[in-house]
Amino acid sequence: MTSPADSGTDGPIVAIDGVSKSFGGFTALQRIDLDIARGEFFSLLGPSGCGKTTLLRIIGGFEDASTGDIRINGRSVRDVPAFQRATNMIFQHLALFPHMNVTDNVAFGLKMKRMDRASIAIRVATALEQVRLKEFATRPVDQLSGGQRQRVAMARALVNDPDVLLLDEPLGALDLQLRLHMQEELRRLQRSLGNTFIFVTHDQEEAMRMSDRIAVMDGGQIRQLGTPEDIYERPRSRFVASFIGHANLLPARVIGDAGAGLVMAECDGIRLACRTHPETPPLRTGTIAVRYEKVGIRPAADAAAAADDIATGRVVERVYFGSAVRFQVVGSNGTTLTAQLADVELARSIAENDEVILSCAPGAAVLVEDD
Amino acid sequence: MKRGRLALALLLAPGLLWLMAFVMLPLGFLVVMSFWSSSIFGTVPDFTLSNYRRFFDNPLYTELLLKTLRIGIITTLISAVISYPIAYFISRQSGWRKFALVVLLFLPFWTSYVVRTFVWLPILGRNGAINQALMSIGIIDQPLEWLLYNEGIVYLGLVYVYTLFMTLPIYLSLEKVDPRLIEAAVDLGARPLDIFLRILLPLTWPGILSGGIMVFLLTVSAYVTPQLLGGPSGIMFGNLIAAQYLTGNNWAFGAALSVVLAGVVLLLLLVTGRWVGIQQVFSGGRS
Structure with missing residues (x-):
């Protein structure tokens, strides 16, 4: 297990408290209660339409909960817009900026924080090193392979050192070999950086291989919460x-x-x-x-x-x-x-x-x- | 391989013939004619530079050309500022609302632009709607004379008639922007202005450019709008050219003026084109 990240507060880094969500007449989430510990690799696992992505998007601030509240680092984020949250997301379709090269993609979040150029350059270089993309710094992103694009997306999120990294099935589009490789890579990064990862997937093997804990979801509810071993054995x-x-x-x-x-x-x-x-x-x-x-x-x-x-x-x-x-x-x-x-x-x-x-x-x- | 080439040639033939017959030939003829000489007896083949000399000798002509370019540039900028919000608004709609708005966007093209220019006369004229309304509620005693026949009103007319040529390409390029990119930018801390400057503007730049070129070309060659609305003070280069053919009976000089205008515009596009990345218009946004 990773040691908890440096900031001092105890208690869960993400506390989800009675969160429901309905779209029109459809109930996507039914009163979810869930605490996610600091430094944890946590997976939301379930078939498509189970509400896992909706829950992730609510944490990231891309959807509002119909009821309930979410606290990140102990503070309610109900009124915190997405661009101010201490979360970063790796999107299912990566959503790399096509008009920027690798470096500009990775530097985007730091530029938005109005960080000075020298610090940005150092942090981007470190991030690219972490995901093993140093030689590709000036490549346009449309000249990268699937796995490389994946790593750019990882670096673009991680360079901001988010309290919580949200991952929305980012490995879904990769072929099996690459997928297994990226799973290891993600796990390695999470352990060395110590950030909290919340990982959405419908692939139970992927969830078991990577997670400290898994919430199995179905029909907008958490059906079972536990370690991979718990869930498999019991x-x-x-x-x-x-x-x-x-x-x-x-x-x-x-x-x-x-x-x-x-x-x-x-x-x-x-x-x-x-x-x-x-x-x-x-x-x-x-x-x-x-x-x-x-x-x-x-x-x-x-x-x-x-x-x-x-x-x-x-x-x-x-x-x-x-x-x-x-x-x-x-x-x-x-x-x-x-x-x-x-x-x-x-x-x-x-x-x-x-x-x-x-x-x-x-x-x-x-x-x-x-x- | 041979078959493929033959098929290609046959497929291209109608378009190429059309271009040759109706674009290249008249243009070539225009260039040739600009070296002829015109007199009250007609225009006769010749090889003289006097038409060009006449243009460069009289500073009024150059001034009119510069004024025309200025009107073209300012009209293009105003059109961009007006078009972008409209295009953005429509691109955010969905379903029948979007459809209805796009149809509305095309609606003005259903009538001739001469008609659309003419309708300003009963609105702005001496006895027009605005003057009548203001006089009837007692704000003014005399009709306002400055509503028509000045340079400002030419801008109004040109922007009104040509803005949609810009709105449409901007709308199309906004439609191509993946909304998930905006979500990703928001996630990385981008505020609305950052999103506009760093995501939307660069990704829709080809649309802005192609719309801008269209509006600029239409504007610098305009002559109906300045004639109808601008009066003597609103005159543009197009009016000067038209006058050579329609009243001055000096076709050779008209041809020379046309060649000068076309040459200057082409040069301007080449120079500024390098600077603003015009090749993006033809390469779909990749620089």
């Missing part, structure tokens, strides 16, 4: 379990206590000892979420039964990924389950139409609330 709701990673989702009823804080749940004869999120109330019915990689699979010929076995079945589809193999299995009770095997050696011995045994360790599955 989803609260069916929505979060299905949106993050790949999971088998089985409608289930609770049949008792499995000990060790686990709940025994049952779906079509398959019984699983499930974890729950600490804040989940006692449930009578719900959904069992089992990650594909948490389902074990072995040939039925391996007769030795094990305590973790949950079902037998037949492989109907086998998909090879390189790093893993994914099997779709129809159980003898008719339920379809997917298992993913990272052990490619073992996977080689299982073919389509083979009879298999599926297993799942106690606590590997999570019981979540239905939506």
